[in-house]
Amino acid sequence: MRKTLLVVMVGLVLLSLAAPVLAADEGGAAASGMRDAWKFIAAALVLGVAAFAGAFGQGKAVASACTSMGRNPGAAGPVRITMLLGVAFIESLVIYALVIAFMILGK
Numbered sequence: 001m002r003k004t005l006l007v008v009m010v011g012l013v014l015l016s017l018a019a020p021v022l023a024a025d026e027g028g029a030a031a032s033g034m035r036d037a038w039k040f041i042a043a044a045l046v047l048g049v050a051a052f053a054g055a056f057g058q059g060k061a062v063a064s065a066c067t068s069m070g071r072n073p074g075a076a077g078p079v080r081i082t083m084l085l086g087v088a089f090i091e092s093l094v095i096y097a098l099v100i101a102f103m104i105l106g107k
Contacts, residue, residue, distance in 0.1 A: 062087070
């Protein structure tokens with residue numbers, strides 16, 4: 001229950017930080033500068049959360065694979081292949097976050 005509440009709270013904080021970027025109007029130079037600042041903050045948060053979650057997921061996957069290979073050395077080959085495929089999928093999500101960060105920055 002606490003983990004779900006923590007995930008919901010972090011999501012709400014991230015959404016509240018992204019709202020000014022999406023709601024900003026094209027006013028003057030000060031508004032444009034503030035909008036750029038929010039873009040950089042949003043891009044940094046996207047990359048930070050994705051890198052943390054990806055590293056955490058990869059660590060758990062590799063630890064579980066090493067444990068299972070240690071308990072059953074005969075199944076090391078299929079476990080290793082499955083682990084590498086899972087780690088590649090996790091890393092692809094982090095790369096998608098990098099693409100989203102570039103889209104936020106508009107480059």
